[in-house]
Amino acid sequence: MEIRNVAVLGCGLMGSGIAQVSATAGFEVTVLEVEQKFLDKGFAGIEKSLAKFAEKGNLKEAPQTIRARLKGTTRKQDLADSDMVIEAIVENVAEKRQMFSALDPIVKHKAILASNTSSISITELLSATKRPERMIGMHFFNPVPLMKLVEVIKTIATAPEVYENAYEFAEKLGKVPVRTSDKTGFVVNRLLVPYLLDAIRAYEEGVGSIPDIDNAMKLGCGYPMGPFTLLDFVGLDTTYYITQVMYDEFKERRFASPPLLKRLVMAGWYGRKTGKGFYDYSDPNNPVPGQF
Ligand code: 3HC
Numbered sequence: 001m002e003i004r005n006v007a008v009l010g011c012g013l014m015g016s017g018i019a020q021v022s023a024t025a026g027f028e029v030t031v032l033e034v035e036q037k038f039l040d041k042g043f044a045g046i047e048k049s050l051a052k053f054a055e056k057g058n059l060k061e062a063p064q065t066i067r068a069r070l071k072g073t074t075r076k077q078d079l080a081d082s083d084m085v086i087e088a089i090v091e092n093v094a095e096k097r098q099m100f101s102a103l104d105p106i107v108k109h110k111a112i113l114a115s116n117t118s119s120i121s122i123t124e125l126l127s128a129t130k131r132p133e134r135m136i137g138m139h140f141f142n143p144v145p146l147m148k149l150v151e152v153i154k155t156i157a158t159a160p161e162v163y164e165n166a167y168e169f170a171e172k173l174g175k176v177p178v179r180t181s182d183k184t185g186f187v188v189n190r191l192l193v194p195y196l197l198d199a200i201r202a203y204e205e206g207v208g209s210i211p212d213i214d215n216a217m218k219l220g221c222g223y224p225m226g227p228f229t230l231l232d233f234v235g236l237d238t239t240y241y242i243t244q245v246m247y248d249e250f251k252e253r254r255f256a257s258p259p260l261l262k263r264l265v266m267a268g269w270y271g272r273k274t275g276k277g278f279y280d281y282s283d284p285n286n287p288v289p290g291q292f
Helices: 013-024 036-055 063-067 093-103 160-172 188-204 210-221 227-234 236-250 259-266
Strands: 005-009 028-032 070-073 084-087 112-115 135-140 149-154 176-181
Touching: 005 013, 013 028, 013 036, 013 063, 013 070, 013 084, 013 135, 028 036, 036 063, 036 070, 084 093, 093 112, 112 160, 135 160, 149 160, 160 176, 188 210, 188 227, 188 236, 188 259, 210 227, 227 236, 236 259
Parallel strands: 005 028, 005 084, 028 070, 084 112, 112 135, 149 176
Antiparallel strands: 135 149
8 A cells, every 4th residue: 555645643742753754755744733832833843853954964855845745733534535644642542542533434444543652552542443453553762853763563453464564654764663563662662661760770779870870871881861861851751651551561670660750750850841850951951960
């Protein structure tokens, strides 16, 4: 099946990134949001990012040409003609199920339905539609325009041709897809989450300060960011939510939230997006580490 029209559900950090890379790759993209103001914010971010790529000579077309392939809407009916639907709304099973269920009678039958969830089981979403064989997971990484990886996730119901179509679509976006099955956390979060949580435990146990642990992993292992910088970047609320889903699934301590993570989330300190997390971003160019 040829994919031409892409629908992206949600214009937050992940949705806007997915929309941007899809339009950059030449697809016609429609982004669905609940309110126009969220579209405006997401599209402003896309324009900024495209301008950066253009400045570096990393775009094959003018940013305006790419931007012209992006449309925003608040009406589900506008997605009827989509070939590929990628959901990137809030990490909440009930809301995702409701969204897929509402779109099922609207979007054409041949369309592929993908979720960008990082931890929710794709299988749990299947019964929200009448086409479980056309559902898959496509897990992108933040920041989507820069990160090369897409985890392509198959369930026991996914039709082989749907899976291959989605895999090829990820390649057309200029990404490197990896094949994985619908096991909670897939590949990356299965390995990344225990590492991030262990960094918090190490701090709680007095192994080192926040900047020392960050520098140790950055300079000692060649990671682009230390664990606390990455936690603030991903979002502590997001990470906390993932730990709950993973702990619920595996009942293993390595996936359980350390008390400090829970405290920061309860305080509303979600990391970069709220200006405060393990670091204080009052001056974004000079984050100040917290002492807890
Ligand atoms: N669009 C265009 N350009 C961008 C951009 C964007 N969205 N974001 C950053 N850039 C540019 C910057 O402006 C900068 O340009 P410059 O060199 O001209 O100044 C360049 O990219 C490099 O950025 P930075 O200097 O800010 O920093 P880095 O060199 O460290 O690169 C990074 C940034 C790619 C984010 C790198 O730090 C990195 O790889 N970090 C790890 C990210 C990661 O692990 N992500 C996965 C998180 S897990 C996840 O998403 C899964 C979920 O389920 C939890």
